[in-house]
Amino acid sequence: MRYIDEFRDGELARAIAAQIGRELRADRRYHFMEFCGGHTHAISRYGITDLLPPAIRLIHGPGCPVCVLPIGRVDLAIELALEHKVWLATYGDCLRVPASEGLSLLKAKARGAKIAMIYSAADALELARRHPGEQVVFFAIGFETTTPPTALVIRQAAAEGLTNFSVVCNHVLTPSAITSILESPEVRSLGTVPLDGFIGPAHVSTVIGSAPYEHFAREYAKPVVIAGFEPLDVMQAILMLVRQVNDGRAEVENEFTRAVTRDGNGKAQALVSEVFELRRSFEWRGLGDVPYSALAIRESYAAFDAERKFALETRKVADNKACECGAILRGVKHPRDCRIFGTVCTPENPIGSCMVSSEGACAAHYSYGRFREIAVKAAA
Amino acid sequence: MCLAVPVKVVEIGEGDAATVDLGGVRKQISLALVEDVAVGDYVILHVGYALTKLDPAEAERTLALFAEAGVLP
Amino acid sequence: MTAMDDSRGKAGKSGYVRPLDFKHGRVDMTHGGGGRAMKQLIEQLFATAFDNEHLAAGNDMARVRLPPGRVVIATDSHVITPLFFPGGDIGCLSVHGTVNDVAMAGAVPVYLAAAFILEEGFALAELKRIVESMARAAREANVAIVTGDTKVVERGKGDGVFITTTGVGVVDERIDIGGARARPGDAILLSGHIGDHGMTIMSTRESLAFGADLRSDTAALHGLVAAMLEPVRAAMLADPARGIHALRDPTRGGLATLLNEIAGQGGVGMLIDEASIPVRPQVEAACEFLGLDPLYVANEGKLVAFVAAEDAAAVLAAMRAHPLGADAAMIGTVTDDPHHFVQMATRFGGRRVVDWLTGEQLPRIC
Numbered sequence: 007m008r009y010i011d012e013f014r015d016g017e018l019a020r021a022i023a024a025q026i027g028r029e030l031r032a033d034r035r036y037h038f039m040e041f042c043g044g045h046t047h048a049i050s051r052y053g054i055t056d057l058l059p060p061a062i063r064l065i066h067g068p069g070c071p072v073c074v075l076p077i078g079r080v081d082l083a084i085e086l087a088l089e090h091k092v093w094l095a096t097y098g099d100c101l102r103v104p105a106s107e108g109l110s111l112l113k114a115k116a117r118g119a120k121i122a123m124i125y126s127a128a129d130a131l132e133l134a135r136r137h138p139g140e141q142v143v144f145f146a147i148g149f150e151t152t153t154p155p156t157a158l159v160i161r162q163a164a165a166e167g168l169t170n171f172s173v174v175c176n177h178v179l180t181p182s183a184i185t186s187i188l189e190s191p192e193v194r195s196l197g198t199v200p201l202d203g204f205i206g207p208a209h210v211s212t213v214i215g216s217a218p219y220e221h222f223a224r225e226y227a228k229p230v231v232i233a234g235f236e237p238l239d240v241m242q243a244i245l246m247l248v249r250q251v252n253d254g255r256a257e258v259e260n261e262f263t264r265a266v267t268r269d270g271n272g273k274a275q276a277l278v279s280e281v282f283e284l285r286r287s288f289e290w291r292g293l294g295d296v297p298y299s300a301l302a303i304r305e306s307y308a309a310f311d312a313e314r315k316f317a318l319e320t321r322k323v324a325d326n327k328a329c330e331c332g333a334i335l336r337g338v339k340h341p342r343d344c345r346i347f348g349t350v351c352t353p354e355n356p357i358g359s360c361m362v363s364s365e366g367a368c369a370a371h372y373s374y375g376r377f378r379e380i381a382v383k384a385a386a
Numbered sequence: 387m388c389l390a391v392p393v394k395v396v397e398i399g400e401g402d403a404a405t406v407d408l409g410g411v412r413k414q415i416s417l418a419l420v421e422d423v424a425v426g427d428y429v430i431l432h433v434g435y436a437l438t439k440l441d442p443a444e445a446e447r448t449l450a451l452f453a454e455a456g457v458l459p
Numbered sequence: 460m461t462a463m464d465d466s467r468g469k470a471g472k473s474g475y476v477r478p479l480d481f482k483h484g485r486v487d488m489t490h491g492g493g494g495r496a497m498k499q500l501i502e503q504l505f506a507t508a509f510d511n512e513h514l515a516a517g518n519d520m521a522r523v524r525l526p527p528g529r530v531v532i533a534t535d536s537h538v539i540t541p542l543f544f545p546g547g548d549i550g551c552l553s554v555h556g557t558v559n560d561v562a563m564a565g566a567v568p569v570y571l572a573a574a575f576i577l578e579e580g581f582a583l584a585e586l587k588r589i590v591e592s593m594a595r596a597a598r599e600a601n602v603a604i605v606t607g608d609t610k611v612v613e614r615g616k617g618d619g620v621f622i623t624t625t626g627v628g629v630v631d632e633r634i635d636i637g638g639a640r641a642r643p644g645d646a647i648l649l650s651g652h653i654g655d656h657g658m659t660i661m662s663t664r665e666s667l668a669f670g671a672d673l674r675s676d677t678a679a680l681h682g683l684v685a686a687m688l689e690p691v692r693a694a695m696l697a698d699p700a701r702g703i704h705a706l707r708d709p710t711r712g713g714l715a716t717l718l719n720e721i722a723g724q725g726g727v728g729m730l731i732d733e734a735s736i737p738v739r740p741q742v743e744a745a746c747e748f749l750g751l752d753p754l755y756v757a758n759e760g761k762l763v764a765f766v767a768a769e770d771a772a773a774v775l776a777a778m779r780a781h782p783l784g785a786d787a788a789m790i791g792t793v794t795d796d797p798h799h800f801v802q803m804a805t806r807f808g809g810r811r812v813v814d815w816l817t818g819e820q821l822p823r824i825c
Contacts, residue, residue, distance in 0.1 A: 007409040007744055009392040009428060009445055016808040018452045025455035044389060053809020097433075125749070126434030128416060151390065154419050155435045209390045212430055212438040235390065237807055238452055245455065264445040265392075265430050265438050274419045274437065353814075373814040389750040409744025411662075411673075431748075 009264070013236030014052070022241045023057040029248055030061050037063045037200045038247055039337055041184065042207035043070035043365030044235055050374035052237040062244060065199070065337040066367035068183050069207055071147045071176070072099045073335065073359040073366045074290040077323040079176055080105040082313075083145045086174070087111070087119035090316055092141040095122045095130035100147060103362050106323055127155040131162060134171035143312045144173045151209040153177045153301065154274040157281040160303065160310045172312035175303050178288065180210050181218050182299030186290070188226045192338045199337050203247045205240065206232035208262050215270025219258045227256040234262035281307055289322065291359050292332035331358035334367050341371040348372060390432035392440050395425055406431060479503050484583040491577065491611030504587060505573075505607060508594040513605035521605035523570055528629035533560035536623040542589065544663050546656075546674030547759075549622055550592035555679045555759060556710070557626035558600050562681035563706040563762065564637070565688055566630035571597060573624050574608040578617035589620065600679040602626070628681075633696050634688075640704040641725035643795040646771035648764045650683065650778055651786040652676070653714050654742035657756035662745060673741050678760030680708065683783045687764060690773040703774065705765040708758065715754040715813045717763055718801045725765075728796020731813070733806045735790045755816050765793060 030036070040046060046066050049055060055064065068074050080103050087094040094111070101112045101123060115121040120140075124130050130144035146156040156173060163171045184204065192199040206219055211232045219230040229250035233243030243261045250257060260266050281304060288300030303311040312318065325331060329351070330344035341347050341360070351357040353369055360366035364373070393413075397405035402418040406429070413431075417423050420436045429436035479499060489496035506514040513521035535556040542549045554571065561568040573593065577586070597604050630636075655676040662673055687703060688695075695702035705725070709717040714736070718729055738753045746753050760783065766774045771789060778784030794802075801813045 007740070007747065008394065009440060010747065012449055014807060015452075016806055018455070019807055022452060022455040050811060051805070052807040053805050053811045054807075056809035057807075128434055151432055151437065154437070155433055158416075158418050158435070209430065209432060209437065212390075234448075239448075242448070242452055242455075261448070264441050264448055271419065271438050273421060277419070374811045376812065391747050408747060409740045411741050411744040411748065413748060 010236065013234065013238045015238060018238055019057055019241055022238065022245055023059075026062070026241070026245050026248055027059045029245070029252065030059055031252055035061045035063060035200075036248055036251055037065060037202050038205055038244065039065045039067045039187065039201055039203075040205040040240070041067040041069040041180070042205070042210065043073070043363065044208060045205055045233065045240055046070070046365050046367065046370050048235060048237055048240055050370040053374075054237055054240060055375070057241070058244065062248075065201070066334070066370070067187060067204075067337060068290065068293060068335040069149070069180070070359075070363050070365040071149055071152070071178060072103060072363035073331070074178065074183070074292060075100070075103065075147055075176055075359065076289045076291045076320075077105050077325070078289070078320045079174070080111070081323065082174055082318050082320060083111060083143075084109050084114045084119070085318070086143050086312065086316060087114050087121055088117065090141070091120070092143045093120045093122055093133055093137060094143055094145060095124045095133055096145040097125075097147065098123050099363055100145060102356070103359070104356055127159045131159045131168075131171060134163070134168055138170060141170050141172070143316075144171070145176070146173050147176045149178060149180050149207070149210050150213045150278075153278050153282070154213060154271075157277045160281050160307050161277070163310055164307060169309075172310045172315045173303065174312045174318070175282070175301055177282065177301040178290065179299050179301070180207060180214070181221070182296055183290070183293070184219075184222055186293050186296050186299070187336060188222065188228070190336050190338075192336065201228065201337070202251050203229040203231070205243050205247070206230045206258075208233060208235045208239070208265070211260075211262065211266045211270065213271050213274050216258050216260050216266055216268050217270070223256045223258050229256045229259070231259045232262050232266055234265070280304075289320075291325070292335035294332075326357050329358035331360045331368070334360050341368040344368070348376065390430050390437065392428050393431045395423055395427050395429060398423070398425060404436070406436075479583060481583045481587045486577045486579060486581040486583065486586065486611055488579055488611055488613070491609055497609060500609065504583075504590055505609075508587075508590045509597065509604040510594070511603045511605060513603065514607075519606070521570070523605060525569060525627070526567075526629050528566075529632050531561050531564045531566040531628045531630055532625065533557055534623065534625040535560060536621065538618060538621050539660070540618055541660075541663050542585065542619055544675055545659055545672075547677040548589055548592050549620065550589035551596035552675075552677050552759060553622040553624045554593050554596035554600060554602070554604075555677050557624040558602060558679045558681055559708045559762070561626045561628040562679075562684045563708060564628070564630050565634050565684060565703065565706065566628035566681075567685070568600065568602050568626050568628035568681055570627045571602050571604045571624050572606045573604050573622060575610070576617055576621040577609065577611045578619050579611055579614040581619050586620065596679065600681065631696070634692075635699060636703055636706055638705050638707065638721045638724035639726075641721050641727055641765040641793050642700075642704060642767070643727055643793050644768050645704055645765045645793040646768055646775075646789050647718075647729065647731060647791040647793065648766055648771065648775055648778065649714070649736065649788055649790045650680075650762045650764075650784045651760075652737045652739050652742070653709065653758055653761060654738055654746065654753040654756040656759040657713070658742045658745045660757075661749070673739075673745065676758060676760035678783055680760065680762050680783060683762065683778065683781045686777050686781045686784075687774050690777050691766075691770045694770065701767050702770050703764055703766050706762055708762045710759060711757050712816045713753070713755040713757060714763065715752075715801070716816050718813065719799075719815050721765065722796075722799040722801055725793070726799065728794040728799055729791055729801045730794050731791030731801065731803050733803050735788050737786050737788055754813060768792075
């Protein structure tokens with residue numbers, strides 16, 4: 007596969023790893039937060055940690071839209087399906103998220119809710135066209151990558167004059183998440199989470215461009231390297247970060263130049279501004295209320311806002327007391343620090359959000375990393 | 387987050403519709419979020435929409451950068 | 460004179476019974492009612508297609524003789540949608556699935572029983588296609604479908620048709636092939652490309668439309684198993700530590716699930732090599748599109764063998780010499796691991812664990 011296979015070459019990986027090893031300063035460690043869930047997945051799936059020198063420590067950040075989705079919001083989706091009896095269109099990622107009363111969208115489906123798993127926002131719109139007599143609600147999640155398609159279908163629905171289509175908008179913003187990490191006491195004042203730089207998200211950046219990260223580099227003096235999705239991209243980005251740290255620089259660099267420009271996709275950005283506006287505040291699971299971090303549907307498209315249409319109220323639902331997802335999402339704790347990790351909380355029975363999505367730090371560690379901590383010997 | 391793949395545009399249809407190819411598998415997608423896409427171009431595909439064009443020259447440059455590792459002192 | 464009464468009358472003369480309309484007819488509730496309509500369906504469709512003395516006898520059971528050996532029995536239900544897909548259909552799938560389960564004991568499958576749950580309104584034309592496909596698959600596999608059952612459920616209560624097949628076969632008493640027998644040091648042999656069936660099914664589903672020449676790999680594997688046993692049978696009979704220890708086919712949950720199952724059963728670990736696992740480019744690409752991992756995608760015509768190290772080369776050669784094993788490869792070894800981890804050396808050079816599948820593998824945006 008073009009532009010994929012070349013970026014997964016094992017030999018080049020080893021060469022880059024060796025180069026990283028050569029450029030490391032002997033007297034320090036390097037802590038980089040990889041923000042994007044896709045990067046978490048790539049690191050786990052390709053075993054990148056095995057290739058990196060131990061002085062490099064990768065911390066998983068809150069870049070997983072499923073992981074940061076509050077239980078209360080999933081409850082809204084379930085309420086719409088079970089009580090208002092709408093067709094609830096959702097991406098596959100959300101189906102198993104455990105919500106209140108032991109329910110999930112999948113369990114609601116077993117109780118008779120009309121849950122439609124879709125691959126694309128366009129499918130949700132098509133569902134509405136095919137069932138003109140029934141209400142269809144699209145439960146939209148995602149960072150800036152996934153937001154433009156939602157904006158498109160809302161605009162299309164308006165153009166077609168559909169009266170049976172609406173959206174629950176849970177779209178969140180990357181820069182806000184990064185700010186909340188950088189503002190957290192553990193990073194800012196206490197220094198309990200040493201953070202030397204960020205591996206910036208790949209596909210979010212194709213939409214928003216590299217410009218928005220310049221703020222972090224300036225304000226917080228942390229280097230950011232936007233990295234492509236493939237394992238070689240990640241390794242190259244780490245090399246670039248090491249160099250910045252060694253040089254004492256704090257700049258925004260772009261490793262993913264084949265798809266990311268400084269300004270990003272203007273057309274998509276304009277579309278998003280036309281349909282959405284900033285919410286003053288939004289709850290992020292594990293991070294609490296974060297100001298100006300999420301989007302709501304504008305008044306001009308109010309007819310397509312399911313929260314208005316169905317008079318929905320989001321309840322705050324607390325996480326299980328033993329759940330450490332919040333600390334893990336902020337990079338303060340590691341999955342193994344959580345009391346219930348691997349025992350009560352497993353991918354089969356996820357208690358917290360970090361275990362639900364395969365991008366979540368806990369799920370990734372459980373599936374891919376756990377074994378490293380247990381000695382294994384092969385038979386003679 | 388954001389599972390997205392680089393795919394090749396093999397056919398441009400009506401409106402914003404296009405057909406792309408990845409490793410011999412074809413799919414119908416939408417070009418509504420991008421402009422000036424021609425057959426033969428590569429785009430980054432996410433949830434059925436092209437998000438941006440892939441720049442082949444930059445891709446080559448990046449690969450060359452990877453190859454530098456091991457050559458440097 | 461009534462035309463329909465064939466239960467009495469002059470010697471040798473029976474009344475006219477209109478044949479089933481396989482072109483435009485549909486299943487209705489009488490076809491499961493136990494009366495004439497059902498008898499007609501059985502005679503004109505099932506018994507005609509499956510064509511053997513047992514069905515012709517018209518009993519609700521079949522009295523059969525089995526060759527000498529240990530009896531192996533297996534059953535599978537098939538609820539697949541869509542019913543017809545590139546490379547096969549629910550009919551041949553239901554034959555292959557159960558034949559393969561029996562074959563995984565090293566046994567030769569001999570008889571099948573087939574139960575049908577039909578949905579009211581299901582087109583007889585489609586049913587005929589399915590039944591004929593089953594008949595063909597059974598003939599090619601050299602098994603006879605000797606008994607069965609038919610029920611009809613109301614419209615809306617079934618996906619067209621559900622098929623349950625039960626298979627019976629025999630294996631030499633002295634041969635012991637089973638998951639618990641995998642041993643550290645065993646070679647892990649895979650018979651060919653993974654992911655074909657699952658991705659073919661995905662590609663025919665509505666909102667994930669691909670145009671690709673993917674085909675299901677559904678096939679009966681007992682011939683391949685027999686070919687694999689041939690070079691090592693004598694050694695196995697003399698010494699149970701030799702030859703093939705375990706066999707399984709990676710159906711639902713894919714190769715990864717199979718490996719984890721056997722690791723648990725055998726109380727062992729595994730180390731496999733990603734680069735050695737054959738995956739077709741279209742399957743790789745289709746998985747990329749959806750964020751799926753080929754290791755967890757279903758197969759219907761592949762098997763994995765756990766073979767004593769000293770016999771691995773011979774068994775692998777036998778696989779490759781058989782049409783269903785032409786792309787067979789050794790993909791790893793069984794290890795001694797109290798935690799039963801299945802580890803994989805990635806193409807990239809790192810290592811990861813290949814864990815159990817959680818629920819169903821769903822296409823994702825993240």
